[in-house]
Amino acid sequence: MEPDRAEFARLALPHLDAAYNLARWLLRDPVAAEDAVQDAMLRALTYFASFRGTNPRAWLLQIVRNAAHDRLAAGARAREVPLATDAADDETEMTEPADPADDPEAALSRRQDRAALAAALAALPAELRECLVLRELEELSYRDIARVTGVPVGTVMSRLWRARRALLHPGEAPA
């Protein structure tokens, strides 16, 4: 059965930027991100006949996320370097701990180097990074983030908190 390509295009193409943004932040490479989105869109078109949901964005982002993780896993095998999967292993690029005596405005202004903040986000472990990107850049609800990343809502909340704490207080050891 030929998938309904016109319907697929109508539902999927409006979410292409979201798909690419997620892949780009997960893979941290424009070429790999483009390839992952292409893979994902082919998979999505193949499975589109069985799509019955009402949220094509979460459905597509889930496929994109899985395609990106496939590439991360393949890259890790190729390099034989395990990906950091635990916040405890992670060192963000912001090495200067926040001074607790500062008020929040001052603490932020010291870290207001935007490149440093973007770099710190990019340096988060993948499973924390994807939650924060989906929340802050794509503005997904907890429920949709849970669906895209395949974990319970409670896990999404704790991952978001760990991600945010790592960016707010990079020097602190995660609890």
Next chain:
Amino acid sequence: MTANPCPDRVLLLQAELDGELGAAESAALQAHLEGCAGCLTLQAELRSLAAGLRAAAPRHAAPARLRALLAARAAPPPPVRRIARNPALAFGAGAALAAAVVLLAVLPGPAVEDEAVSSHIRALQPGHLTDVPSSDRHTVRPWFDGRIDYAPPVRDFAGAGFPLIGGRLDYLGGRPVAALVYGRDRHLIDLYVWPAAGEAAPAAGARNGYAVVRWRAGGMAFLAVSDLEVTDLLAFARLWAGGV
């Protein structure tokens, strides 16, 4: 040293920031915040971080090339579909439509040629050409076992100037297909092979400057794409078609 936030309220503060709190929970949190400096500090920090991230972290837009490629792939193959969408024709032409759909299934339309050319161009990017780089057909053919549900014929024409370079798994028309890669001087040929009934002699065409040759033999459909001259690609196809 400012006060720390209440450990049992950090997720609530975060949920409030993320717009995930109901009205009653929000009101209860506001009441707590009036008397808790630590939680108030965390709330301000979280808000600053959210604003900072949105300003600092770019939301990457999909490249125009990717958008164009996917739009082209998702475009409906026009002829049969137009008949199907015209209710006046569809009713009377039920049998003809059924026949046309069967024909489409065994003889994918121009959309497959477009897909094949896109796929060929994508494969030319570094690292994408072959999943199994080998000039040995006894290596390439078994590689497809378990990856696709048919055994594509694999032949090598190194003696005739078309050496086998390898194979990869690709997608055409929404299904996985075998792609065999051949060299010709400095050019590359992608040969897509999938099961199809019937026999057809090689027929050549062109898409976006790429030569495309299709034929059928031995229960398989073949589609070759290359930047070779059409005559060279036809010669390659005839070598193949002559010996299957």
